[in-house]
Amino acid sequence: MRELALNILDIAENSLSAGAKNIQIGLKADTQRDEMEIRIADDGCGMDAEMLARVTDPFTTTRTTRKVGMGLPLFRFSAESAGGDFSVKSEKGKGTEVCARYKIGHIDRMPLGDFGGVVLQLITMNPDVDFFVTAEFDGEKGVLDTKEFRAVMDGIPLNAPQVRVFLRDYIQENLVTIYGGRL
Amino acid sequence: MKSLEELRALREKMKSQTDNRSVAGADETVIKVGMATCGIAAGARPVLDALLEEADKRHLHNVSISQTGCIGMCRLEPIVEVFKDGQKYTYVHMTADKARKVMNDHVVNGNPCKEYLISEN
Numbered sequence: 411m412r413e414l415a416l417n418i419l420d421i422a423e424n425s426l427s428a429g430a431k432n433i434q435i436g437l438k439a440d441t442q443r444d445e446m447e448i449r450i451a452d453d454g455c456g457m458d459a460e461m462l463a464r465v466t467d468p469f470t471t472t473r474t475t476r477k478v479g480m481g482l483p484l485f486r487f488s489a490e491s492a493g494g495d496f497s498v499k500s501e502k503g504k505g506t507e508v509c510a511r512y513k514i515g516h517i518d519r520m521p522l523g524d525f526g527g528v529v530l531q532l533i534t535m536n537p538d539v540d541f542f543v544t545a546e547f548d549g550e551k552g553v554l555d556t557k558e559f560r561a562v563m564d565g566i567p568l569n570a571p572q573v574r575v576f577l578r579d580y581i582q583e584n585l586v587t588i589y590g591g592r593l
Numbered sequence: 594m595k596s597l598e599e600l601r602a603l604r605e606k607m608k609s610q611t612d613n614r615s616v617a618g619a620d621e622t623v624i625k626v627g628m629a630t631c632g633i634a635a636g637a638r639p640v641l642d643a644l645l646e647e648a649d650k651r652h653l654h655n656v657s658i659s660q661t662g663c664i665g666m667c668r669l670e671p672i673v674e675v676f677k678d679g680q681k682y683t684y685v686h687m688t689a690d691k692a693r694k695v696m697n698d699h700v701v702n703g704n705p706c707k708e709y710l711i712s713e714n
Contacts (some may be wrong), residue, residue, distance in 0.1 A: 416633050423628060427662065475665050481630040524638075531641065535628075535660050562600045566607055571649055576603055580595040 413523020428454025
């Protein structure tokens with residue numbers, strides 16, 4: 411993984427396989443404190459305390475094809491090697507929340523990468539799931555809520571090509587411009 | 594700035610058009626891109642983007658592109674599966690350029706790109 415955005419995509423995929431219907435993705439940066447936070451929360455099936463305790467171990471996975479699962483370990487590594495910290499909270503039947511924090515100026519902090527592209531991909535590839543995405547940068551805030559889009563579109567799926575073009579521009583203008591190339 | 598107002602206008606426009614997509618049926622090509630940790634790390638996102646872009650550019654109405662989890666051969670990622678004419682083709686070690694070629698040669702013109710198939714790798 412060379413971009414934090416790819417980690418976000420990967421963790422959100424976990425939420426989707428946990429059967430989540432609502433996924434929140436939050437990006438928050440504060441240059442005064444040199445801190446940046448990425449938070450992904452879902453209302454999926456969650457996990458019990460025993461699973462939670464060993465979930466960032468690369469030799470833990472729910473897959474049956476093999477014994478390694480690198481998603482959460484890589485995300486954790488990205489934060490801990492960049493002067494930050496990492497946490498996973500989960501409750502069986504309620505959902506999961508993953509949070510990674512970084513020192514923005516740390517030399518080993520990976521670039522954020524194509525965050526907008528990842529958000530677009532998640533929405534258009536999972537048109538039945540609702541996403542609530544926020545981007546905050548030094549007090550400026552942008553919000554995207556697919557529930558609003560769904561209410562307007564009245565049955566037209568969010569992955570229709572014309573809607574996708576709209577979403578791409580919407581994400582660019584409402585989320586990406588907030589932090590615009592500075593992360 | 595893009596607003597919900599604009600989305601409303603788009604909805605009205607789309608509702609007044611007949612949707613060619615619903616006409617397409619049995620001849621639909623299904624394309625799946627592996628998008629688990631292994632796929633993402635190997636570069637599956639640019640591959641998916643290239644496929645979508647190409648389908649859009651050519652107005653392909655009978656192609657459905659989606660993502661899937663781990664296909665099971667992580668060392669061959671990015672993997673693209675094409676289901677066409679009742680057959681499954683598995684393309685491995687894909688890149689955006691290879692994906693465009695598969696779209697042109699295979700999906701549109703019906704000639705599988707043999708050199709990228711799993712059997713050749």
